[in-house]
Amino acid sequence: MGRFLLLIFLLISISAAADRSHSLLRTVPDVAAPADAAADDRLYCGSWWFSVETNNARFWRMVPPRCRGFVEEYMSGDRYASDSYAVAAESLAFAESVRIADDGKDAWVFDVDETLLSNIPYYAVNGYGSKLFNETSFNEWVSLGRAPALPASLRLYEELLVLGFQIVLLTGRSEAQRKITEDNLSSAGYHSWRSFILREACDIGKHAVDFKSERRVELEAQGFRIQGCSGDQWSDLLGSSMAKRSFKLPNPMYYID
Amino acid sequence: MGRFLLLIFLLISISAAADRSHSLLRTVPDVAAPADAAADDRLYCGSWWFSVETNNARFWRMVPPRCRGFVEEYMSGDRYASDSYAVAAESLAFAESVRIADDGKDAWVFDVDETLLSNIPYYAVNGYGSKLFNETSFNEWVSLGRAPALPASLRLYEELLVLGFQIVLLTGRSEAQRKITEDNLSSAGYHSWRSFILREACDIGKHAVDFKSERRVELEAQGFRIQGCSGDQWSDLLGSSMAKRSFKLPNPMYYID
Incomplete structure (x- = not known):
């Protein structure tokens, strides 16, 4: 159940990051954001990155604030060069x-x-x-x-x-x-x-x-x-x-x- | 210089994994494969995954052997669900x-x-x-x-x-x-x-x-x-x-x- 809530939270927070925060709140009742999910920037930002690179996420205007560290690490580390x-x-x-x-x-x-x-x-x-x-x-x-x-x-x-x-x-x-x-x-x-x-x-x-x-x-x-x-x-x-x-x-x- | 060799090795090994091992060997002379690069499956497989999901890599017939663990971890862990x-x-x-x-x-x-x-x-x-x-x-x-x-x-x-x-x-x-x-x-x-x-x-x-x-x-x-x-x-x-x-x-x- 904790995992279910985690995933629902991810779903909503990713959506929120794309400036469409209303999109699921209307249809997903009783959503709670577990502290450990909110803290898992790595998982959240990895999925955000997947959405960006596959062209699923469009029209975004800036990196979500919580992913600034993720992007910095990606761009300045071995992974960007390797990719x-x-x-x-x-x-x-x-x-x-x-x-x-x-x-x-x-x-x-x-x-x-x-x-x-x-x-x-x-x-x-x-x-x-x-x-x-x-x-x-x-x-x-x-x-x-x-x-x-x-x-x-x-x-x-x-x-x-x-x-x-x-x-x-x-x-x-x-x-x-x-x-x-x-x-x-x-x-x-x-x-x-x-x-x-x-x-x-x-x-x-x-x-x-x-x-x-x-x-x-x-x-x-x-x-x-x-x-x-x-x-x-x-x-x-x-x-x-x-x-x-x-x-x-x-x-x-x-x-x- | 070590990093340069690492990247060249990645370039070649990714190519090799796609069954086109000849493609760069011809044009990149004096290539050595540093032991630490060969061992870095996480970096290699992350980049392979990027290639696959963006449609850069095509016509591949199976997961590279060294990435079996990477794919298992991805599919059975939180990341696949999150993505x-x-x-x-x-x-x-x-x-x-x-x-x-x-x-x-x-x-x-x-x-x-x-x-x-x-x-x-x-x-x-x-x-x-x-x-x-x-x-x-x-x-x-x-x-x-x-x-x-x-x-x-x-x-x-x-x-x-x-x-x-x-x-x-x-x-x-x-x-x-x-x-x-x-x-x-x-x-x-x-x-x-x-x-x-x-x-x-x-x-x-x-x-x-x-x-x-x-x-x-x-x-x-x-x-x-x-x-x-x-x-x-x-x-x-x-x-x-x-x-x-x-x-x-x-x-x-x-x-x-």
């Missing part, structure tokens, strides 16, 4: 199975933030996603051009170039940030991309999934075969003209629609 | 936002195995997915009709009925198993489904994602609006006529294409 390398390994195994034609049209699309470049230095001093996103301070960070490479992605990127893929960068960053982002990518070790697509003035305000879908449609219209796509957001991967295989990198710090 | 309730909470929060019309056409599609019913009693005595799937012995288990409900899903199911959704069951089980599966579902507490779709003779051999897509297309042709879909396999969720929102339940025991 990122697992993604790279699966990506490369698929890439090696692709028969590259000699027309220069086999493309791999990469997102930038938390995919090729890591903003951990920024988020480490901004609560690891536990505070509301501050566009001004994030753009200041971007303007420094000092984001390091995500090591697993840099390694994958190099391998894809060797295999003969055309690399397309497709980011939600704006055209105004092109120069600093190109400089940042170069200094982080990236090179030889075929195309680098940022948001133009007409794209500002669009949902990322729509903007990125439109640009993938254009790539296909130009004759590209989008074999693979790598991104830390599902909005990098879903929509129209999806890649033959899409690869989801971990990111429990923020959600982009 | 399943997190899925149910997200599903219900969405369901409550749907405006149900009075034409009886707002549908929610459920998979059966590891979604409504749990086969843990079977897998607990069959290595938790660490052995190759044995269709004969699994069908014997099915024929007993004794699979318990997944508690989180049963709770969600009840709530959806109250909200007015039409429940459609869409399973890879065969028509020959209809009667025993209906009896099993009833004894586990499920009732009042609108439609129960199983594989007919012509569907045998089809990929699950194709079979299920075809049937969702038919449902839409019949006027149903597929608002939600719940399944433990990505092949339950992806393809044609996808639900407005799809919800991925955890399952590190097996993969269905």
